[in-house]
Structure formats: structure tokens, C-alpha cells
Amino acid sequence: MTVFKGYMRIMKKNTGLILLYLGIFFGVTMALQAAAGKETYTSYESEKIKIGVVDKDNGPLTEGLVKWLENTHHVTMLEDSREKLQEELFYRNVEYIVVIPENFYESCMVNGESISVTKVPGSYSAYYVDQQLENCLNTMRTYLEAGFSKEEAAAAILDEKRGEVTMLNTDGNGSTPGWLYYFRYMPYLFLAVLCYVMGYVLMAFKKNDIPERMQASAVSARRQSLEGLLAMFVMGGGLWGIGMAGAILMYGKTFPGSENFGYYVLNTLVMMAVALSLSYLIGLFVKNSNMLSGIANILSLGMCFLCGVFVPMNVMDRNVLKVSQFLPVYWYETVNETLGSYSHLTGEAAASVWKGIGLEAMFAIAFVCMILVVTRYQRQK
Amino acid sequence: MPQGMVHIENLVKRYGDLTALNHLDLDIREGEIFGLLGPNGSGKTTAISCLLSLLKYDRGQVEIFGEEMKPDSYKIKEQIGIVLQNIAVFEELTVQENIDYFCGLYIRDKKRRKELVEEAIEFTGLEDFRKMHPKKLSGGLLRRLNIACGIAHKPRLIIMDEPTVAVDPQSRNKILEGIQTLNRQGSTIIYTSHYMEEVEQICTRIAIMDHGRVIAQGTKEELKQMIKTGETITVEAIALEEKNLQDIRTLDHVFDVQYEKQVLIVRCTDAKHNLIRLLNYLQSQDISFGRVFSELPTLNDVFLEITGKQLRD
Numbered sequence A: 001m002t003v004f005k006g007y008m009r010i011m012k013k014n015t016g017l018i019l020l021y022l023g024i025f026f027g028v029t030m031a032l033q034a035a036a037g038k039e040t041y042t043s044y045e046s047e048k049i050k051i052g053v054v055d056k057d058n059g060p061l062t063e064g065l066v067k068w069l070e071n072t073h074h075v076t077m078l079e080d081s082r083e084k085l086q087e088e089l090f091y092r093n094v095e096y097i098v099v100i101p102e103n104f105y106e107s108c109m110v111n112g113e114s115i116s117v118t119k120v121p122g123s124y125s126a127y128y129v130d131q132q133l134e135n136c137l138n139t140m141r142t143y144l145e146a147g148f149s150k151e152e153a154a155a156a157i158l159d160e161k162r163g164e165v166t167m168l169n170t171d172g173n174g175s176t177p178g179w180l181y182y183f184r185y186m187p188y189l190f191l192a193v194l195c196y197v198m199g200y201v202l203m204a205f206k207k208n209d210i211p212e213r214m215q216a217s218a219v220s221a222r223r224q225s226l227e228g229l230l231a232m233f234v235m236g237g238g239l240w241g242i243g244m245a246g247a248i249l250m251y252g253k254t255f256p257g258s259e260n261f262g263y264y265v266l267n268t269l270v271m272m273a274v275a276l277s278l279s280y281l282i283g284l285f286v287k288n289s290n291m292l293s294g295i296a297n298i299l300s301l302g303m304c305f306l307c308g309v310f311v312p313m314n315v316m317d318r319n320v321l322k323v324s325q326f327l328p329v330y331w332y333e334t335v336n337e338t339l340g341s342y343s344h345l346t347g348e349a350a351a352s353v354w355k356g357i358g359l360e361a362m363f364a365i366a367f368v369c370m371i372l373v374v375t376r377y378q379r380q381k
Numbered sequence B: 001m002p003q004g005m006v007h008i009e010n011l012v013k014r015y016g017d018l019t020a021l022n023h024l025d026l027d028i029r030e031g032e033i034f035g036l037l038g039p040n041g042s043g044k045t046t047a048i049s050c051l052l053s054l055l056k057y058d059r060g061q062v063e064i065f066g067e068e069m070k071p072d073s074y075k076i077k078e079q080i081g082i083v084l085q086n087i088a089v090f091e092e093l094t095v096q097e098n099i100d101y102f103c104g105l106y107i108r109d110k111k112r113r114k115e116l117v118e119e120a121i122e123f124t125g126l127e128d129f130r131k132m133h134p135k136k137l138s139g140g141l142l143r144r145l146n147i148a149c150g151i152a153h154k155p156r157l158i159i160m161d162e163p164t165v166a167v168d169p170q171s172r173n174k175i176l177e178g179i180q181t182l183n184r185q186g187s188t189i190i191y192t193s194h195y196m197e198e199v200e201q202i203c204t205r206i207a208i209m210d211h212g213r214v215i216a217q218g219t220k221e222e223l224k225q226m227i228k229t230g231e232t233i234t235v236e237a238i239a240l241e242e243k244n245l246q247d248i249r250t251l252d253h254v255f256d257v258q259y260e261k262q263v264l265i266v267r268c269t270d271a272k273h274n275l276i277r278l279l280n281y282l283q284s285q286d287i288s289f290g291r292v293f294s295e296l297p298t299l300n301d302v303f304l305e306i307t308g309k310q311l312r313d
Helices: A002-012 A015-038 A060-072 A082-090 A104-110 A124-145 A150-159 A179-206 A210-215 A221-251 A261-285 A289-306 A318-324 A328-341 A347-380 B044-051 B095-104 B110-123 B139-151 B169-184 B196-202 B220-225 B242-249 B274-284 B299-307
Strands: A050-055 A074-077 A096-100 A116-119 B006-015 B018-028 B033-037 B059-064 B080-083 B157-161 B188-193 B205-210 B213-218 B231-235 B254-260 B263-268 B292-295
Touching: A002 A179, A002 A221, A002 B095, A015 A179, A015 A221, A050 A060, A050 A082, A060 A074, A060 A096, A060 A104, A060 A124, A060 A150, A082 A096, A096 A124, A104 A124, A116 A124, A124 A150, A179 A210, A179 A221, A179 A261, A179 A289, A179 A328, A221 A261, A261 A289, A261 A328, A261 A347, A289 A318, A289 A328, A318 A328, A328 A347, B006 B044, B018 B044, B018 B059, B018 B205, B018 B213, B033 B044, B033 B169, B033 B196, B044 B059, B044 B157, B044 B188, B080 B139, B095 B110, B095 B139, B110 B139, B139 B157, B139 B169, B169 B188, B169 B196, B188 B196, B196 B299, B205 B220, B205 B299, B213 B220, B213 B299, B220 B299, B231 B274, B242 B254, B242 B274, B263 B274, B274 B292
Parallel strands: A050 A074, A050 A096, B033 B188, B033 B205, B080 B157, B157 B188
Antiparallel strands: A096 A116, B006 B018, B006 B059, B205 B213, B231 B263, B231 B292, B254 B263
């Protein structure tokens, strides 16, 4: 196992670099995890906004409507002055203004006209108030049509019971497990470390007359290749093991106990195979450490930026994603996002996951074929 | 006649239109230090590469230890050590790790390998540098490390391709002494070089190569006997006229006279008293002169007479 040991000895010279990349990986993952954790909804609470009301009618129905609004939001009664209303809105003293017209009953209840509102442009909370107000008016109309008097209808809308919201599950379908972020960054760790370390080792074995010395030795070319491959698999396996152990340490039993655990294992393993084969292919071409450093950075960072490692896929440009489909990391990330979205995979989601993993594997096979062709060409040369 | 340890017959290697080896024949016997001498580009390294099956050749036959040498002849390769022209060591490993690695390609037993590595370190005088990385070694030490990596497993046949290129004279002498010691310890050595002094100093038999073929082969004495030159006399700071040169040409055993920039070079056949005859003539003509040298023929003279050019051209 001399060749194997030689590979391992030279790899060991890169321990510092590997630790650096691992530190960056775990640091970035934990930082993003912490940031993402703040956005996780674990409880529900309805929010009150500041509403201004101009009541031109002052009838029993509108009094009921104002009280209803007061129960739901912070209400300020305003005088009917266009300049004053604009000023209140401009200084954000109120976010939403309801102008109740004279003859509210005839115009809005009988004729079904809409109530006049003014809101801060682009405010999504105003959109919800629109819906709430429309619901309230519809309910009021229903009571009136059912024969309720104006006073009775006003009282009825105040008695209306509101539905209670209960958070059933914060980690089920539709929510995001914490390890989604962890596994999102894993391709960067694999690509950066393997491209650099494997390139470095392969470069060492190609320098000067070392290939001739190896070729003239008593160890067969086949055995040399096998021992070299074994060293690569040990390196890849070790890195993968650290990655998985990190996930288990960070997320405890929840992660290995999750239904998708097996898919995560498979997806990362296939990604590791892709990174290994790609790094070996690069190692066949590099001539010096500057070239290696450049290629390793361009490939790992470039692929990760294009394929949704650093920027989530859902905010990326569609055209960029179309190009990314020709890269293996895209399919890894697609699988990862699907696994993150489903705690239990439906038939369609499972098919999408298998398709992604299959395509990743195809990339690995393609890289291996390229390695064989290049190696053969180089030997003939 | 029994074949030698290494037998090369009718070897032809072409690179497109260029014929690097042109029907090369060599027979190297056990226990020899066999020198392959020739100018750069004469085909020495190509011959070594074909011998080791590192290169495919177009025609011919190579036998080592009586068996045909093929790329997968690992039993033969086990008994060969190579020291290549370029330094072939890992910059990432220390001196000791390098020797251990290359020795490990031949010797699997860890204990035995440890002993051999120690012996190789001692043999090449690298004891004080064992923990150092190659980048920190001088050119001479690097060459010694290169040799240690090739010979640590105590091979029966050692092939050295210009192992003293770009080495200081002190390290060169140490390397040459080491090669002779290896030979005394039982290894047969094939030594390629374009330095005729080195080859003359250590090799028991020599093949002179040019344009991919052997132009002369034998011991250094045999080679020198192949040529006309027996003695070369050089006289410095001498003023001669054409008549004097004609007179010198007529002296006994003189066959070539050159005179340029007040330096006279006279080549004579192998005979006694050539120098005395020349000096007597100069004295009789009352011609004053500076320093006088008398040299026996060198391998350069052999090469010069056979090819018409200097070895270092």
C-alpha cells in the first residue's frame, strides 16, 4: 500500500487548508442558520394597524362599524378635510383611512357600493384590512337582509366570534427544517476542499520525472491506480463523514430520525462522487499551484453561485437557472430544496428527488468517462 | 557467445521523421559500469527509456536478466534501480519520507525497508538532512537524494541517466565514488553522460553514441587504440613561419599540425620520444616558446576522429 500511503502523506500536508474550509463551512452554516431561525414562525398573533376614520353618516350602523374597527385595529377619528387626511397619511400617523359616506345604509348596504378608503401605496397590511372591511360589510348586509334592524345588525357584527388560530406543527410539510441550510452549503465544502486537495496530490505525482520513476517501479500500473483511487475515496468518505457527523451534532436525533434522512445520505454521497470525479479531472490538467488555486476557486464558487448554494433558487433569475441545469450542483440543490419542503415525500416529490439524484449520478459518470479518455490520451502522448 | 545481463538488439525508435535510435545494439555484462557516452541528443535517454519499457519502440528487442523486457515485467523491474536525469522526488515529503516511499515500491517488509532507507541515507551522506524538504536542499544534495531514492532497495542493475548534471565538483566526486562503491557491492551499472572525463574515470566499458547508434564500443584503452592519435602536443606563445610548420609536419610520427593565435597543436601516432623530437627541432631553429603540454588521447579525440566533431559541439 505504498502508493496509498504516499497519497495520504501528501494529503496530510493540506490538513490546515481542510480545517480552514471546514471552519468556514460550519461558521457560515451556523450564522445563516441563526439568521434563518429568526424568521421561523412558532406562534401566531394578529396584528393591529393604525386606521383613521371619517364618519359622515353618524348613524347606528356606522357607529357599529367604527366599534368593530376599534376592536380589530387602533382607530383615530379624523375630520373631513382633504389636506388633513393627506397629512396624516404622509406622516404615517395612520396607514389606512376609511371614509364612511353620508347615507351609508342606502349607498353601501342597499345599493352595494364600496366604501371609500385611502391607504399607503404598496402596503400589504392594507390589503388585509380591505378584506376584513369587505367581510364586515357583507356580514352587515346579510344581517340586514335577514330582517335585523340597523341597531341589531350593528350589535351582531360586534358579537361575531373570530376564529382561533392554533399552530399545529412548526416542522411539518410546508415548513423548513434547520438542516436545509446546512445541506445547501455542503457542495461548496466538497468542491472547494476536494478540487484543491486532490489537484494538489495529483500534481505532486506528475512533477518532473516522478511518473517515469513510478512506471519503472515494481508496482503495477493497475495497482498504483487502484491505490490512488482508494486514497481518493478515503479522503472523500472522510469529508462526507465529517459533514454528516456535523449535521447529527448540530440537529441531534431529529435529523437521523427524520423520514428523509436516507435521501439526504444518498444525495450527499452522489454529490461527493461528483466532486471527487470532477476534482480528479481537474488534477489531470493543472500544471502548478497558481493554476490549481484559480481553477478550484472558479469552479467551486462559480458553480455554487450559479446553482443556488449561496443564493436561494427561488430568488434567482430564471435564465440563470436554465443555464445552471447543465451543472450537477443545480440538481443537488433541487433535491435538497424538495427534501426541505416535504417532511414526508409524496409520489411526485419522490420522483423529483430520484430524478435529481439520477442526474447527479449521470454527471459523475460523465466525469469518469472524461477521466478515462484524458488519461488514455496523456499516456499515448 | 553468451548474452550479457542487458541485451539490446537492432533497436529502432522514431519520432515522426526523426530517428532517435537507429538500429542500436548493446550488450552489457554483469558487474560492469557501462558508460553510454554521447553529445546531447545522441539518443542516450531514449535508449534508457526503451530499455525500461517507458517508451514503445518501433523495432528491435530488449532483454534483461535473460528475459524479454515488457511494460509489465515486474519481476525484472524489482531488480532494477533508476536514477533519472531530472530530479524525481516529492517536494511535499522530507528526505527520509521520499527514500522510504520509493524504496516501498520495491520492498514491502517494513523492518527491512527501514534498514535499507537508513543505509541509503548513510551511503549518500544525507544523515543531517533527513527531516528536510527537497526545496531546502542544494543542487548537489538534491542529486544525492535522487540517487538514494533509486538505489535504496539494493537493485542488481542500476541505470543512471546523467546523474551529475548541474552539480558542483565536490558533490560530483562524491557521487562518482558512490557509484564505484555500489559497483563493488555487486550492482551492475549503466551510466549515461556527456561528460567524457566522468565516463573515463568510472566506466569499465564504454559505448559512444551519435545520431541514435553506437559508433564505437569497448574499454577506454580499446577505444583509444581505434584512433590514430597517440599523443597531442600543445606549445603556447610560439612564433612560427610556414617553413617551420612544413618542417614539423615532416617529423617522424607527426600526422596533423595546427597553428593558430601563436598556439601550436601537433598530433602524433602512438610512439616514443615525440615531445623530445619536437623540442629538439625548436631548439635547433632557435625558436622561443612558452608552456608545453603533452596529452594522451581522450575519448573526445576518439569522438572527434570518428565523427569529425567535438563531443561538446
